[in-house]
Every structure is written in C-alpha cells, then in structure tokens.
Amino acid sequence: MRFGHKTGSVTEELALVSPSKLAIDKVSKSFRSRAGTVLALDRVSLNVAEAEFVCIVGASGCGKSTLLNIIAGLEKPDSGTVLADGKPVTAPGRERLVMFQEPALFPWLDVLGNVLFPLKLKPNLTKKDRRDVAKYYLELVELTRFERANIHELSGGMKQRVALARALAPNPRVLLMDEPFAALDALTREQLYGDLQRIWKSRRKTIVFVTHNVREAVCLGDRVLLFSPHPGRVQEEFVIELPRPRDLNSVELATYASRITHALKSGAQSETATAK
Amino acid sequence: MKRFLLAFLFFAVLIALWEWAFRAKIWSPVLLPAPQQVAEYLKTSATDGTLFQATVITMRRLLIGYVIGLIGGLPLGLLTARWELFQDTIGTLALGLQTLPSVCWVPLALLWFGQTEAAMLFVVVMGTLWSVVIATDTGVRHVPPIYRRAALTMGSKRLHIWLKVILPAALPFIVSGMKQGWAFAWRSLMAAEIFVTILTGFGLGQLLHYGRELSAMDQVIGIMLVIVVIGLLADKILFSPVERFLHRRWGTNP
Numbered sequence: 001m002r003f004g005h006k007t008g009s010v011t012e013e014l015a016l017v018s019p020s021k022l023a024i025d026k027v028s029k030s031f032r033s034r035a036g037t038v039l040a041l042d043r044v045s046l047n048v049a050e051a052e053f054v055c056i057v058g059a060s061g062c063g064k065s066t067l068l069n070i071i072a073g074l075e076k077p078d079s080g081t082v083l084a085d086g087k088p089v090t091a092p093g094r095e096r097l098v099m100f101q102e103p104a105l106f107p108w109l110d111v112l113g114n115v116l117f118p119l120k121l122k123p124n125l126t127k128k129d130r131r132d133v134a135k136y137y138l139e140l141v142e143l144t145r146f147e148r149a150n151i152h153e154l155s156g157g158m159k160q161r162v163a164l165a166r167a168l169a170p171n172p173r174v175l176l177m178d179e180p181f182a183a184l185d186a187l188t189r190e191q192l193y194g195d196l197q198r199i200w201k202s203r204r205k206t207i208v209f210v211t212h213n214v215r216e217a218v219c220l221g222d223r224v225l226l227f228s229p230h231p232g233r234v235q236e237e238f239v240i241e242l243p244r245p246r247d248l249n250s251v252e253l254a255t256y257a258s259r260i261t262h263a264l265k266s267g268a269q270s271e272t273a274t275a276k
Numbered sequence: 277m278k279r280f281l282l283a284f285l286f287f288a289v290l291i292a293l294w295e296w297a298f299r300a301k302i303w304s305p306v307l308l309p310a311p312q313q314v315a316e317y318l319k320t321s322a323t324d325g326t327l328f329q330a331t332v333i334t335m336r337r338l339l340i341g342y343v344i345g346l347i348g349g350l351p352l353g354l355l356t357a358r359w360e361l362f363q364d365t366i367g368t369l370a371l372g373l374q375t376l377p378s379v380c381w382v383p384l385a386l387l388w389f390g391q392t393e394a395a396m397l398f399v400v401v402m403g404t405l406w407s408v409v410i411a412t413d414t415g416v417r418h419v420p421p422i423y424r425r426a427a428l429t430m431g432s433k434r435l436h437i438w439l440k441v442i443l444p445a446a447l448p449f450i451v452s453g454m455k456q457g458w459a460f461a462w463r464s465l466m467a468a469e470i471f472v473t474i475l476t477g478f479g480l481g482q483l484l485h486y487g488r489e490l491s492a493m494d495q496v497i498g499i500m501l502v503i504v505v506i507g508l509l510a511d512k513i514l515f516s517p518v519e520r521f522l523h524r525r526w527g528t529n530p
Contacts, residue, residue: 072429094431104426107526108444117440118430152527170430 010129013122013171014136019206020084020095020173022048022071027080029066040066042231043080053200053207055221057214057260063232064210068176071208072098084174094118096174097167101182103159105151111162112138112147118170137165140199157188161195168203177209181216190248193219197245214264215257219248224260228267235267309494314501317494326483327502334465334479335506341397342461345404346454352405353412353450354438363413370409378403378464382471391474399468403461411453415446448522455515462507480506 029041040063048054056064069075071082073092082089084096092098097118105114115134119125125133138144141161151159160180167175181189197220200207211217217224218240228235238260242252291311297303298310321327356367381402382395389395419442427441443450469481480499487495523529 074425074428092428092431094429096429098426098429100422100426102422104420104422106423106441106445108447110525117427121431121436150525150527152525166430 009125010132013125013129013133016204017171017173019051019204021050021086022046022174022206022208023081023083023086024048024067024071025081025083027067027070027077027082029063029070029075029077039231041070041077042233044232044234045080046225046234048206048208051204051206053209053220053222055209055211055217055224056227057211057217057224057264058227058232059229059264060212062227062229064227065178067232068098068178068208068210071174072096072176074098094121094170095172096176097170097172099160099163099167099175099177099180101179103151103156103163105159105162105166107151109151110147111143111149111151111154114151114162115166115169118166122170134165134169137169138162140168140202141165141195155188156184157192160184160192164196164199168199168205172205174206174208177207179211180209182211182213189216193248194245196220201244214260215248215253218242218253218256218260219246224256226260226263226267236263306491307493309497313494314498317492317498318501321483321495321498326478330478330480330483331502331506333477334469334481337393337396337479338400338461338465341400341465342404342458344397345401345457345461346408348401349405349408349453349457350412350450353409353453354416354443356409357413357416366409367413370406370413373402374406374410378460379467381464382468385468386472391472393474393476395472396465396468396474396479399464400461403464404457407457407460408450408453411449411456412446415449415453416442418449419445448526448528451515451518451522455511458510458514462510466503 024044024046026043026045027041028039028043030037030039032038044063044067046054056067058064066075070077071089073089073096076090089096106117109117112131112134115137116130119130119133122130135144135147138147141164143158143161143165146154146158151162154162163180181192184192193216209217209220214224218238221240224238224240225234226236226238227233238256240256242250242256246253294308294311298305298308302308318327352362352366352370355362356370357363378399381399385395385398389398423441423445424437427437432441465479466481466484469479470485473482473485480503484496484499484503487493487499
C-alpha cells in the first residue's frame with residue numbers, strides 16, 4: 001500500500017465515512033416560463049438507503065435533474081422536504097457532491113489543482129495532507145501520471161475521471177451524478193462504468209445517478225426509478241438483482257433494460273393519450 | 277535562430293533604405309537626418325543622463341497612474357457585473373467614457389490640476405480605468421455558471437467564489453483589458469507630455485516637444501525610437517509571460 005505510513009489526519013481524512021440515508025418527502029417544484037407555469041416535480045417521494053446506488057431514468061425534461069439539484073441544495077423546492085441523515089437540506093454542502101454532465105473542471109488549475117480545490121476548503125488539514133489525499137484519489141481514478149496536465153489536454157473520459165476524483169476528494173457521504181457520462185463515447189463509458197462500480201464498492205457512498213440511458217441505469221443501479229414527465233413523478237420502480245460487477249452486454253442486463261424501456265415507452269404513450 | 281536572422285535582416289534593410297534616402301537627398305537633411313545622426317543624439321543624451329532621466333520620469337508617471345487605474349478598475353468591474361444598480365450607473369458611465377479618446381482628458385486635467393504631476397497622473401488613470409472596468413465586467417459575465425455551481429457544492433462561499441473562481445475564470449478577459457488600458461494610458465501620457473510642460477520633470481514627451489521647437493530632427497526621431505522600444509519591452513516583459521501562461525492553461529492558440 002502506498003500510504004503505509006500515513007500521518008494521523010490523512011488516515012482520518014481517507015477513512016471511510018458512513019454514507020448518508022436520504023429521505024425525499026413530497027417534493028414539488030414548478031418553473032415559470034413564457035408558456036406558463038410548468039410543474040417540474042409533483043410531490044415526489046423517495047428513500048435512498050445508506051450506500052445504495054439509485055438510478056433515476058426518464059426522458060429529457062422530466063424533472064430528474066431538478067430533483068438532483070434540490071437534493072444537492074442548489075435549488076429550493078416549492079414544498080416538501082429533503083432529509084439527509086434526518087437533517088433538512090437547505091444549502092449546498094460538501095457532504096453531498098455533484099458531478100455534472102460537463103466536467104466543470106477549472107481551466108486555470110492543472111489536474112492536481114482541481115482535485116485540491118475542495119480540499120483547500122476543508123479546515124484542519126496541512127498542505128502535505130491535502131496533497132496526499134488528492135494524490136490518493138488521482139491514483140484511484142488512475143490518473144497519477146497526469147497530475148500536472150492542463151485540463152484541455154485531457155480526453156473527455158479523463159476529464160470526467162478528474163471530476164470524479166474531485167468529487168470524492170472531500171470524502172462526501174453522497175455522490176449526486178447528473179448524466180456524467182452522456183457526452184462520452186460508448187467505449188469510454190463502458191470503462192467508466194467499471195471504474196465507478198469499483199470505486200463505489202471501495203469508498204462506500206450513497207449515489208443518486210440521473211440518466212436517460214436505460215442500460216446504463218441497469219448496469220449501475222441497485223434500484224432504477226422510472227420518472228414520467230409533465231409533471232415529474234416516480235412512475236415505476238425496478239430492483240436490479242444482478243451480481244456485480246455487471247457486464248453491460250450480458251443477456252440478463254439486456255432483459256431488465258428492455259422491460260424498463262417498454263415501461264418508459266408505454267408511459268410516454270399514455271401521456272400523449274391524455275394530452276389529446 | 278532562422279527567425280532571428282530574418283528579423284535582423286529586415287531591420288538592416290530598413291535602416292539601409294533610410295540611409296539611401298538620406299544620401300539621395302530626396303528631402304532636406306533638416307527633415308530627414310542620417311541614421312548615424314540619430315544614433316549620435318541617442319548616444320550623447322544617454323551619456324549626459326537626459327534620456328535616462330526623462331525615461332524614469334515618464335515611466336514613473338505611467339506606472340503609478342496605471343496601478344491606480346487597476347486598483348480602481350478591478351473592483352468597479354466586479355461591482356458592475358454583480359449588481360444591476362452598479363451596471364446601470366458606473367457601467368454606463370464606463371462605457372461612455374471609454375469611447376472618449378483619453379487625450380481628451382488633457383485640457384480638463386490642466387484646468388483642474390494646473391501644470392502638475394497630478395494632471396499627468398489623472399490623464400493616465402482615466403486612460404486605464406475605464407478599459408479595466410469594462411474588461412472585468414465582460415470577463416465576469418462570460419464565466420460559465422456551472423463553475424459557480426460546482427464551487428458551491430464543494431463548500432465554496434461568497435468571497436471565496438469571487439476570489440478563487442470568478443476572478444481566475446475571467447482572467448483572459450481581464451488581462452486583455454489590462455493590455456488595452458496600458459496602451460491607452462501610454463498614448464495619453466505621451467500626448468499630455470507633448471502638450472504640457474511640467475516643471476517637476478521633463479518626460480520623453482517633453483523631449484519630443486523640444487526637439488520640434490528646436491527643429492532637431494535627430495532628437496525627434498531618436499525619442500520616437502525610444503518610445504517604440506519601451507512599448508515593445510513593456511509588451512514582452514509585462515504581458516507576454518502572462519498571456520503565454522493563459523494560452524497554455526486554457527489551450528487557446530498561442
């Protein structure tokens with residue numbers, strides 16, 4: 001092990017924190033637009049257990065990103081509550097880190113500087129501790145060789161791995177992922193599914209993962225929630241009982257995915273029917 | 277090396293053409309002195325200290341005024357980008373005054389401050405300030421909102437976000453504004469020095485002015501060369517390293 005002789009606070013910093021339990025209770029949110037008021041979320045309730053990996057699937061505009069932003073504390077619900085370990089979420093905080101579809105890495109910092117950014121906001125760490133922690137996570141995402149690279153020199157997949165390291169660095173209890181792999185090519189994505197599952201297992205985080213890719217959701221999630229749009233609601237829930245690590249190309253996974261896709265389509269059809 | 281040689285050759289040909297024009301007597305020697313005469317002027321004024329003294333005086337005015345302009349302009353630009361109240365007031369004022377050629381401040385500065393250093397400083401500050409305000413404002417408005425959101429989730433708060441996220445993210449714009457401010461300040465200071473004799477010190481502009489009064493063309497051309505060289509050096513020493521850093525980090529074209 002590379003960090004065989006850690007100083008006290010680095011050991012503490014890298015120790016596993018207990019993952020959070022999330023309780024989302026009757027959360028509603030509407031937006032005003034030129035077309036009138038749009039109800040993005042309609043009394044959405046869901047519970048996420050400690051260290052559970054929950055995927056939320058739905059068509060674009062079904063409010064799934066809004067829900068994620070509310071859990072993150074970036075947006076406030078019109079009504080309803082979000083509890084993390086029993087405490088209400090009112091503002092963003094490093095207990096719950098977000099990974100966006102764009103890596104949102106800071107171009108004025110190099111790779112290591114980006115991973116150090118959240119660590120510099122944590123008190124009670126020495127400069128050396130912070131570097132050690134940052135390097136630990138860069139090793140975890142297999143980017144040690146690139147710690148001095150500039151952001152624009154990285155490929156899309158590498159950027160998202162840096163973003164993952166940056167999100168993991170302050171040791172959050174929850175990871176909120178908003179279609180983080182949507183802009184990547186299929187091969188890179190598949191590799192990242194493997195990385196994410198490996199890291200989720202070793203670092204034990206509660207993960208809420210939003211995507212419109214059904215197979216991605218089945219590959220990653222313990223549970224897949226199907227969201228229906230206008231207004232955003234949990235339409236159906238699927239528990240994925242497949243052993244890990246999962247192979248994206250296995251028949252069992254494809255079976256689950258086709259069931260969910262079918263449900264997704266029928267939901268969309270019934271919606272157009274009611275619209276007419 | 278090849279590039280250096282080519283550049284060297286280019287300037288050698290330029291001076292040779294000048295020399296040729298002088299010998300062909302196309303213009304009166306009073307109007308076009310030989311390169312050698314200019315070189316001699318530069319040599320004597322350098323050895324007797326006038327050139328050095330004038331350069332120091334000019335550069336001191338420029339640097340002090342420029343720094344004041346920066347210190348005032350950066351926060352003002354942040355304010356106008358952040359609050360509508362400042363955008364509608366100071367922002368509009370900055371936009372208007374930036375269109376005013378900074379040499380237009382000279383008459384006002386003279387009447388307000390008289391023939392003093394303060395008049396010179398005022399002109400330089402006015403040349404710098406508005407460009408920096410507008411560049412900072414534009415830079416901040418161009419920062420992708422996702423940076424702010426990402427920083428918020430990592431526990432960054434108000435002042436920290438401004439200093440560690442918004443400001444560095446706006447840096448490419450701010451630096452180009454600083455460069456423009458420098459150029460405006462330099463031009464307006466030269467104009468002011470040519471117009472106004474300030475008893476507290478003779479700057480390069482004043483040397484240029486007296487060259488004209490005395491019909492000393494070697495002095496006029498010599499000082500012009502010095503001004504050009506200072507401008508080049510400022511670009512190479514002050515701005516090039518920063519711009520190279522920005523290009524390398526952001527991956528924009530060098």
